[in-house]
Amino acid sequence: MEFQTKDVKRSFRTFKDYSFDILNSTHRSFKFNLDKFIKHCNNDPIMNNILNPLIVENEYLELDYSEFMAPVGNGHHIILPEDENRRLSVIYYVLIQLKDGNIKILKISQNLFNRQTGTLDYIIEPFLKQIFYQFSRDICNKLNDFLDDHAKEEKISEDKLCIFKDCTFNVNNSRNTVIEINSNEELKNSLEKIAEELKNSNKNQEAINAVIELSKLTESNDVGKIEETINKAIKNENSLKSRLNGLFLNVGSSLAGSVFLEVAKSMLGMS
Incomplete structure (x- = not known):
């Protein structure tokens, strides 16, 4: 399958626009903006082809908040995998769980950032600005680099869109270990x-x-x-x-x- 380069650009632009909407969400608008964002990632054939490898092995896993927190004073410091692909996969997994209602934005913000009081917008703000921002920034950088590399092509093949084709792994306690199939x-x-x-x-x-x-x-x-x-x-x-x-x-x-x-x-x- 091949895609017109102009359609790839439009798909990337929509991803960036919907990312901006999430970054500027209130607690009231977050779920609507997230649903719209994930729907584009899943249903748009271009973005689906790019992002799907991030979730191949990540479905139906329990999210253990303690894996991502280190005590700092009365609060916590967020620990995410150093490897960029693994970090993106962890965050994307969390976003899908939020969209599906398996975890709640308030709960994850309270657990990760120890924000127990204040307005609902105040409680979710660090998740948007620290966690989602990393995901949006890093994906957008990859999309921009991809367009720079293929700017002169009129059509782009599906294979070329496999930006994350080498990063299948489990988001669990052994997340740094690739699961090898031997039988x-x-x-x-x-x-x-x-x-x-x-x-x-x-x-x-x-x-x-x-x-x-x-x-x-x-x-x-x-x-x-x-x-x-x-x-x-x-x-x-x-x-x-x-x-x-x-x-x-x-x-x-x-x-x-x-x-x-x-x-x-x-x-x-x-x-």
């Missing part, structure tokens, strides 16, 4: 997990069925069937190409050379 059973389970996440997000049923079928083909030598199934998956769900890229990047050397993996990587432009 067909682990690969099958990972594909089944993706199918379950697609189902829970009410994604296209054909795409879900294709991923389930892929999970059954991990030991197959049927090149045509593997190609057909991958085509069906990515045709029916825009985000799957980047999600599968992230998954297959973490397959260990013990599975190197398998027919399934070689065909899959070729289909996804990874080899």
